[in-house]
Amino acid sequence: MNGPLAVDTNAVIEYRAGDPDVCRLVEGADINL
Numbered sequence: 001m002n003g004p005l006a007v008d009t010n011a012v013i014e015y016r017a018g019d020p021d022v023c024r025l026v027e028g029a030d031i032n033l
Helices: 009-017 020-028
Strands: none
Touching: none
């Protein structure tokens, strides 16, 4: 994926799966959706 949004696809999938560690990782990152 190109552009300012750079997220590890596996991390996003795990986040959607409800992995609490990945949730903290994603929520702590600078992400603009």
